[in-house]
Amino acid sequence: MTSDLxxxxxxxxxxxxxxxxxxxxVVRGQGVWLWDKDGRQYLDCYNNVPHVGHCHPRVVEAICRQAGALNTxxxxxxxxxxxxxxxxxxxxxxDLDSLVMVCSGSEANDVALRMAQAMTGKTGVIGTDNTYHGNTAAVSQLNSSKVPVGGYQDHVRQVPAPDNMAPVGGSLEGQAEAFARGVEKAVAELDASGHGVSALIVCPYFANEGFPTLERGFLDRAIAAVRKAGGLIIADEVQPGFGRIGSHWWGHERLGFAPDIVTLGKPMGNGHPVAAVVTRPEILTCFQEAFxxxxxxxxxxxxxxxxxxVLQVIEDEALVENACDVGAYAVGLLQELQARHDVIADVRGAGLFFGAELWRDGTPATGLCAAMVDEMRDRGVLLHSVGRHSNTLKVRPPCVFSRENADQLVDVMDAALGAVT
Amino acid sequence: MTSDLxxxxxxxxxxxxxxxxxxxxVVRGQGVWLWDKDGRQYLDCYNNVPHVGHCHPRVVEAICRQAGALNTxxxxxxxxxxxxxxxxxxxxxxDLDSLVMVCSGSEANDVALRMAQAMTGKTGVIGTDNTYHGNTAAVSQLNSSKVPVGGYQDHVRQVPAPDNMAPVGGSLEGQAEAFARGVEKAVAELDASGHGVSALIVCPYFANEGFPTLERGFLDRAIAAVRKAGGLIIADEVQPGFGRIGSHWWGHERLGFAPDIVTLGKPMGNGHPVAAVVTRPEILTCFQEAFxxxxxxxxxxxxxxxxxxVLQVIEDEALVENACDVGAYAVGLLQELQARHDVIADVRGAGLFFGAELWRDGTPATGLCAAMVDEMRDRGVLLHSVGRHSNTLKVRPPCVFSRENADQLVDVMDAALGAVT
Known part of the structure; x- marks a missing residue:
């Protein structure tokens, strides 16, 4: 291994x-399983790119057939x-009837930001303060993991992201209103600075923020403030989209709002580099005239x-329904686990995107969470951490994940928690 | 057709x-051939993406095999x-021993610009005034086809691009020096403005500029001025790279300079979305520390x-040598054509990237060139136009293009010129 590293x-x-x-x-994948070069098998509870399962034969066959016929x-x-x-x-x-197809979620968000600029004639962008939307120079201005060289540009504003354990404004009940006040403040600043507001961009599942539990309508007041100022709403559906959240095809449907622009990425081609921006025809036209x-x-x-x-397999194998069923089942198992392990402070999620937040002695258990991620890997289950303090175990498997897989995940988690705490 | 459109x-x-x-x-492709939905066959003299030929069986097989085993x-x-x-x-x-793999030439150039910023601590970029390097928000600042919304940013400088028919500085002999003076002026402006020079970015074949005929060493003085000011050299090899120009694997080798960063794109995966930035290890490290x-x-x-x-097929089928041989043969045929058609003002190129510039009545024959492109298409040969006035017929076929294909191309061009002039 050293030599490879x-x-x-x-x-x-x-x-x-x-x-x-x-x-x-890794050397091989199939469904929810990965195998390493020594033949060891792992339950993949993390990878959303192989949305319909690693190496799904219908996707592989579609790629082979078309690659052999024409690619241009x-x-x-x-x-x-x-x-x-x-x-x-x-x-x-x-009314999202038009699209631009690109190669990555990063390219999609790079285009989406320009669509909003072209449509509104403004340049300001509002995002959340603990997020990731991609890796181009323009899009990485929105990321929170590392301050860009030269600092954030003046047209970018980051507002406090919602959180289950440390809600914006101090209480879960008042969080939607407090979040909206953050957006309203950013709107006022951008208007005062002359940039104006071209867009609010959010992952409607706040996936990187730690997927807080939000009621339907959570964003309504914030969205109203942006629209009133002439801005558009961009929903980055790279993580929640294509039915992963179970109850709906898209995260914005679950929260009950209608974005002007939707960006899609990772799961769209089950690993093949394909992504898209979906929008209203007049926005696409305006973008094409400006750029x-x-x-x-x-x-x-x-x-x-x-x-x-991928679309056809999601339909034919009823994977949205599977995400809904197995996700609810798994969250139930995690809640049982929570009753036996004090370090589990919160269990949450929707469909096949769920997890458990770890706290110890009244503080986020970041180190423990990292130890759990490694312990689970050593026990043959792949997952990872997320959230502002990286103290939430994040489970986001291929959508063919079954109740049996959920049993195995939670059994191993139970044992691993016992080992590391 | 109307319905599809x-x-x-x-x-x-x-x-x-x-x-x-x-x-x-189009519905099918193989080697240098494309077929439309009515079964009509076209000689593809334009597409560089299928570098080793449309649907090359070894590339298709490699994609199928790996897509069926693992993609992560x-x-x-x-x-x-x-x-x-x-x-x-x-x-x-x-010493270009490290790389970042990405999905598109646009992503590659977006990374390359940030590598130069990270390495130099400066932000200014110099490009040419009739070029294209990609479609991200940051990279499209360098493009000349359309002024970006809000104008070019202050850290971008465009210098006059070399040209065979209208050389920078007025003469072919003095063009290298005049080009360098343009770069020196941009360097001085960027230094004075406080941006400083992070990079000069050029396609070393000046492909979009109309692939002017340049002697080895053409860029030396310009490069020296950039290096003296602390800037790096980025060679965008998306078009000339992978042996297309016949004499060398890369355009910068043909011009005789050693770039700090090289970007690769379109032909790299024969149509599969893959691209790369190749650079020195210390530049990659610096980039990763900054971003x-x-x-x-x-x-x-x-x-x-x-x-x-793709790499293996280029080697095994000796496609660099093929590009060299067939390209020289085709240019010879075009020179014979030039002797019989007054509208051909210049014939030039290297390897399988060549063409003929059309002038009439002392001016660039833009309309005639467009008519030729359509006439050739109607006669079953696909090519396109390029250059500041879009008056150069651009031939840039898959690198399996043969002498027989060149004969067919030039025969059809002869007849088409007779028809449209």
Whole structure:
């Protein structure tokens, strides 16, 4: 292993991190399972990219078939992107009928920010203060994990993100209103500075923020403030989208709002690099008039075929329903676990995106959570941590995760908690 | 066809352009050939993305095999990205031993600009005034086709690009020196403005600028001025790279300079969305310390497998040598054509990237060139135009293009010139 890690550090840089104290050298995947080079099997409770399961045969077959027939850019006419575009936009409950296909969620958010600028004629952007929306120079201005070189640009405002254990404004009851006051303050600042508000961008599941439990309508007052100031709402559905949250296809439906622009990424092609921005036709037109934009790989026939296969598998295997059922079952198991382990301060989630927040002695148990992540890995279960203090065990498996898989996860978690506490 | 174009305009926006007066509705590709939905066959003289030929069986097989075994991100350890990284960096003649794998040339240039910022502590960027380096918000600041909303940012300077028919400074002999003076002026402005110079970014083939004929050493004085001011040199090898120019693997080798950062894109995976930034280890380290960067899809096992297959096919089928031989042969044929057609003012190129510049009555024949592009398409040969006045027929086919294909291209061009002039 050392030799591989040395090669890796030399080629990919000394700061290209791996997961886990002892990295996993993977060689094969199938469904919810991964195997390492020594033949050891792991239950994958973390990877959302293989949304319909690692190496799903229908997705692999779609990629192979199309890669063998034609792969080219969209300055020619090809049916696949049109068929997919119609199938995808049909999944939205309101007037999001147009799309731009790109290669990554980062490219999608980079485009979304410019769409909002083009449509509103303003430049200010409001995001939350503990988030991640992607890795381009423009989008990384919104990230909280590392202050950009030269600091944040003046048109970016970060507002306090909602939280279960340390709610904005001090109470869970008043959190929606306190969150909205943060947005209203940012709106006022951006208006005063001359930037104006082009958009509020949020993950409607606040996934990186630690997926706090939010009631339907949580964002209504904040959204009203942005709209009143002439801004648009961008929903980054890279993590909650495609039915992962079980109750709905999209995170914004669960919270009960209608975004102007939706961005999609990781799970869209089950690992194939494909992503998209979905919006109203007039916003797309306005963007195309303001910016010349063409994406060579975006929406090529192979990418569109991979994405189409993913949509079809979600339908045919009833994976949204599975996420709903297994997620609720697993949260129930975690609540039982909570009754036996004091360090579990909170259990929460929706569908196949759930977890347990760890506290000890009245403070976030960051170190314990890191130890749990490694202990679980050593016991054959892959998950990770999330949240402002990295003290929440994050479970976000392929959506073919079963009740039996949930049993195994929670059994191992029970034993691991016993070992590390 | 109308129905497809209507669906396309509705889904992808009214300004999502197609090539050709009558768009080509493609369904299949193989080698240098494309077929439309009516079964009509076209000689593809334009697409550089399918570098080793449309649907090359070895690339398709590599994608299928790896997609069926494992596709995941690089926070696990996997051999494929390491094997590929070593094979790729071995293709560079100097100390470019590290890489970041991404999904598109746009992402690659977006990273490259930040690498230069991190390494130099400066922010100014110099590019040429008739170019394209990609579509992210940051990179599109360098593009000349459309002024960005809000104008160019103050840290960007565009210098006059070299040209065969209208050389910078007025003469071909003095062009290198005049180009360097443009760069020196930009350096002085950026230093005076406080931005300083982080990088000069150029395509070393000046592909979008119209691929002017440049002697070895053309950039030396300009590069010296940038280096003296503390800036780095970024070579955007998206178009000339991977042996297309025949005499060398990379455009910068042909011009005889050693860039600090090289970006790669389109042809790298023969259509699979994969791209890379190759640089010196200390620059990568500096970038990783200044910016948190992780690319979920970048360098995944399938992308790396596709890219590895492309490298192997280039070697095994001797495609660099083929580009050299067929390119020289085709340029010779075009020179014969020039003797019979007054509108051909210049014939130039290197390897399988060549063309003919059209002038009439002492002015660039932009309209005639557009008519030629459509006429060629109607006669079953796909190419396009390029250059400041879009008056150069651009030929940049898959690198399996043969002498027989060149004969067909030039025969059809001969007849088409007769028809449109």
């Amino acid at each position: 040395e090669r890796r550090a030399r080629l990919l840089g000394p700061h290209m991190t791996t997961f886990y104290r002892e990295p996993v050298h 850019h969209t300055r020619y006419v090809h049916d696949m992107i049109l068929d997919y575009g119609e199938a995808l936009t049909a999944k939205f409950g309101h 010349r934009y063409f994406n060579t790989f975006g929406g090529n026939p192979v990418s569109a075929a991979a994405a189409m296969a | 209507e669906r396309r305009a509705r889904l992808l926006g009214p300004h999502m352009t197609t090539f050709y007066r009558e768009p080509v509705h 991100h690089t926070r696990y350890v996997h051999d494929m990205i390491l094997d590929y990284g070593e094979a790729l960096t071995a293709k560079f003649g100097h 948190r960067y992780f690319n979920t899809f970048g360098g995944n096992p399938v992308s790396a497998a596709a890219a590895m297959a």
